[in-house]
Amino acid sequence: MTENSPLTTTLEKDSIYLDLDVRREVKRLAELLAESAPGLLDEPRWLAAARDVSCALPTALRTALRNFSADSGQAGVLQIHGLPVGPLPPTPTRQESVERRATVPASALVLCAMALGEVVGFEGEKSGALVQNVVPVPGEERSQSNAGSVNLEMHTENAFHPHRPDFVALYCLRQDSDGEAGLRIASLRRAIGLLSAEQRETLAEPRFRTDPPPSFNGSGSTVAHGAISGAYEDPDAQVDFHATTPLDASAGRAMAALREALEAVVDTVYFAPGDLAIVDNRVALHGRTPFTPRYDGQDRWLHRAFIHTDARRSRARRNGGGHVVS
Numbered sequence: 001m002t003e004n005s006p007l008t009t010t011l012e013k014d015s016i017y018l019d020l021d022v023r024r025e026v027k028r029l030a031e032l033l034a035e036s037a038p039g040l041l042d043e044p045r046w047l048a049a050a051r052d053v054s055c056a057l058p059t060a061l062r063t064a065l066r067n068f069s070a071d072s073g074q075a076g077v078l079q080i081h082g083l084p085v086g087p088l089p090p091t092p093t094r095q096e097s098v099e100r101r102a103t104v105p106a107s108a109l110v111l112c113a114m115a116l117g118e119v120v121g122f123e124g125e126k127s128g129a130l131v132q133n134v135v136p137v138p139g140e141e142r143s144q145s146n147a148g149s150v151n152l153e154m155h156t157e158n159a160f161h162p163h164r165p166d167f168v169a170l171y172c173l174r175q176d177s178d179g180e181a182g183l184r185i186a187s188l189r190r191a192i193g194l195l196s197a198e199q200r201e202t203l204a205e206p207r208f209r210t211d212p213p214p215s216f217n218g219s220g221s222t223v224a225h226g227a228i229s230g231a232y233e234d235p236d237a238q239v240d241f242h243a244t245t246p247l248d249a250s251a252g253r254a255m256a257a258l259r260e261a262l263e264a265v266v267d268t269v270y271f272a273p274g275d276l277a278i279v280d281n282r283v284a285l286h287g288r289t290p291f292t293p294r295y296d297g298q299d300r301w302l303h304r305a306f307i308h309t310d311a312r313r314s315r316a317r318r319n320g321g322g323h324v325v326s
């Protein structure tokens, strides 16, 4: 992807390993940003500082992010290893947990995200917070949300929403102690060739419906849509294998074939602290393997942020021009 770029990192497939000097500089910038007034992630003043500081990220990292945003490659994901974490409190266990304070890891996440576009939250999800905690929640084990710990079905993030994220960024603060939890990623670019022309045509027709979760108060769209759309040879995906319903039997068969094709190309990422995975939500689906939470303060803990490459497109759904999409 970036073979000719002035990288001072090791590039391996769709991953970059930051060199020590790059790590130190990213940590320094994240610490600087963490101290910027008012120290709160969702505040316009802090976000303006984050946008500025993001432009000062080391060339190696900015180059990788810029190239990824132009073309996320066959894998549809970029993994960055070696970002700062620092000392952590116990993993939160509350439902709807979010990070509002500009901690060092949350600042580093926003710095990387800002190099791709604008960070956005959704009013109907975790109170619109820009950085959310992905943690297992007691009593939610079986839920098909990121609070659960059963297998999380492959999905386009917020597939029901006309302004679903372009990118979903997941930043690991703490991995589960058994190392069982894996982020599963399946690229439609790798799967599409496994489908017949007839299946592709059916998938592109408005023969599917995806209902929003109740918390969105009917904001998404319940109109019929294609599970894939756009260029025949390189389509976008819009499907959630838990929430999307095929509207007739042959659409159901095409959706089953799509699922099988995606399963044939899936990659599983086992995070270490300081790893960031950025999923291109247009061309890749993601899910998570089952794991066993302990609720002992040492459970798996990710920060998550959503990115729009062109925030202007969602302006009508962002009250006051802010960062929260309704």
Ligand SMILES: O=C(O)CCC(=O)C(=O)O
Pocket: 134, 146, 152, 157, 168, 170, 182, 183, 184, 286, 287, 288, 304
């Ligand atoms: O837990 C994970 O690895 C991913 C969960 C997920 O799909 C999300 O937070 O959007």
Ligand SMILES: [Fe+2]
Pocket: 155, 157, 286
């Ligand atoms: Fe997700």
